[in-house]
Amino acid sequence: MNRRLAIRAATTIGAGVGLAVFAACGSDRAPMVSPLAQLPPLALIPRIDELKRISAEWKQDLAEPLRKELRDYAEVALHLVPADERIARRAERALLEHEDAPLFLEPSLVNENPAIRSRAAWLLGRSGQTVAQFALLLRLKDETDAACTLWMADALHRLGNDAGLVWIDAAMGNEATAQQAGQIAVALLQDDGATLPETPTWDHLQQELRTRTSAWRRTGVSCRDGVKPPDAARTRSLLAAHLSVTQSFLLRPIDEAKFVLSRAGQHGLPTLAIALSANEPYLRSVALQILADLGRAALPLCNALLPLLGDPLTESYAMRALGELGCPEAAPHLTARLASRPTEVRACAAGALGLLGDPAIAPQLLAMMRDDTQPLDVRVQCAFALRMLGDAPDAATFLAAREQQGDYHPQELKILLDRIRAGR
């Protein structure tokens, strides 16, 4: 390896000196224009320290007497200490009126008693403190109790985050949880002002929830009216704290960052925008993976993503994200990458082009799908893209053949087929 490096260094220096002299003579040859040269310049700078600074900007600053008072209210409201009904109601009201209520309720989201976790979620949902949605999201990642999950999803929606509605929808399809999920859905939808029949059916409720979920995924904005946006400084601080650990070795906190930010809708976009220009490779790759999961809700960051097509390390993640965002400006760059050497680049370009929805690319994708010198990873992505662009019977036949012959990774194939069935 050392020998290689020595050769590389010597030849690079030689070439560099030679080329510098060559350039200095003022050659009047026309510059070569490649389609890739039109990418916005890639300017990467250190961002982790900036995120750490942002995460430290917001600090809880409560005087000790007030802290003690709120802690006492929370213990009563959470039923952690016994109290008569009248005192409990007063404590609950006093706590929920205070903007710092989440600080005293959020710790109970990880209480070992599911009833306490559910109660904490219920109280947070009614606190109106929309910044609590991020703590709820984080807990949802590992929550295993069905009732807790439902109350957390309920609270999320009340706090202006519709990412949890899928849990309520799914729980209605499960006999054990359907009744409770249905009751929560009815209450939520009525609070939303939805017009429900006197005895709504499961289908009716699920349809309402799916409409809201779909709008959330498209826009990253809750359909619930009158919800105040979360405090900007605290939101920035919380989300920056999540992203600032992405350079670390252990993957668990990184997965937590992905989970929260990919369900935070538009709230996470300013912080993600910072991460996109990070020279720390894991940070920008995680940001790209989150943006791909956010999909169209992240469309405002389309132009900030384009330069990363020029970064070999994150190029394929950027392509996937651009496709999921539905960024039309990416199309010529993705098309150029259909001829790239690395299989992963060609496959990701094809898949992303299918998501962009321009049928003009179909003939090129069809030719690649039929080209048996292409690896199956590329051909399958071309077929997927063609199916996303339209009926494409040849692509449907090709994918059906993969299913029948079992010559492509079955779980990946299933993910693609499910996506085709679900549509864009």
Place this chain on the structure above:
Amino acid sequence: MSLTTRLALAAGIVGAFAAGIVFLSSGTGADRAADAPLWESSKQCQQCHQEAYDEWVTSHHGIAFTNPEVRALSDDFRREECMDCHLPRPLAVTGFGKRTLPRRTHFDEGVSCISCHLGEDGGIVARNDRPEVPCKPMRSEAFLSVDACMSCHNQHETTDQWRASHYAAQGIHCTNCHMPEAERKRPDGTIRKGRSHVYPGAHDKTMLAKAGTLAARKEGVELVLEVTNSGAGHNFPTEERHRAVDLEYRFFRGLDAIVGDGTGGAPGWSRAWRCRQPYRDEPGENTQLPAGQSKEARVPIPDGATQAEVRMWYRLTPICDDADTARSTLLDERKVALQ
């Protein structure tokens, strides 16, 4: 422009071209020549390295992304953090010893030949410089170091455990146990030394049995069970929090088994100790056994007991019982006369 300047420029240009040709023909550099091999799939390696390929393809590296056990535990990889190590890009992309990034191709290859053997420059790295063979491997110290394993295996702190053990001080590396030497036949029929690509570990009974030693004895009114991490250069068990080593026992009065407390992996058996790191939200402390250390568990002997049976089990998950032979491995057993 003077003649001297022109000559200097011409020399510079010629130098640049020559340097470029040398650069490209050396097959190095991030911008490799367009006709340089692009190493992406283990199938490219199979042509010349059939034996190693055959070992790898069924190994837990080869099945890292398809293994049903992993797919179940990762919720079919909806826990995306698992993908980084179960479907990694080549380690050298981010650097040996650093975290990996996930890829989106070659799904059936899990941790592929390329994951470990691709160098920073896009060429193949190995134990020896072999410019005469098609893949032209170059020796890489980084590839040969524990750092290469660390990229994935320190997710669960296994390489940290090794570094803290006497094995590290003695220079006994991961490969000494997990990639033992193997004989390889060259095309001309001669034999050379290579390394096994089977990677025996938690699914290999011989390997597991070497890792832990079970002892049992009567001391006064107590039965003493003792497990020693006698052969693993890291904790026993190590890696994921699912893994557990259980010490179990049952007593007999004559021929009759004395009913136990039901905590064992089969009716009539009781658990005296479990070595395991709890899940993140699970109460309890990490009882994995560091290299070279022992743990004693003491159990009161019931009145009239004449004999005890003791067993040491390795479990792939903490919730499986003895009958689940796919996930429970009996490592050793002992009988102790009590009267």
